[in-house]
Amino acid sequence: MGRIVIAAYKPKEGKAEELKKLAKTHVPRLKQQGLVTDREVVMMETADGTIVEVFEWLSDEAIEKAHTNPAVLEMWTEYAEVCDYVPLNTLSETSMMFAGFSPLD
DSSP, X not given: OOEEEEEEEEEOTTOHHHHHHHHHHHHHHHHHTTXXXXXXXXXXXXXXXXXXXXXXXXXXXXXXXXXXXXXXXXXXXXXXXXXXXXXXXXXXXXXXXXXXXXXXX
């Protein structure tokens, strides 16, 4: 059974454009490794430039496999260079009844 997750990536100073480019490759790269489903990805941006992504892992086992997959570990290193992972509750938009974000194309 799949596992839908919501991830938030806050760009490091001066790295917003690099993060946006990298984020567009995230799920396709996971897909190449057989770790995610075909469910459409939703990507959006907060007022402060944090990228929020909703996607579906294939299973809990796929999530575990990602943590030892060399291609995924390399990608996560690329992410570490351009952003920090942040909890959703730190995004100002989440304090609203209906959190609104800008679509990221």
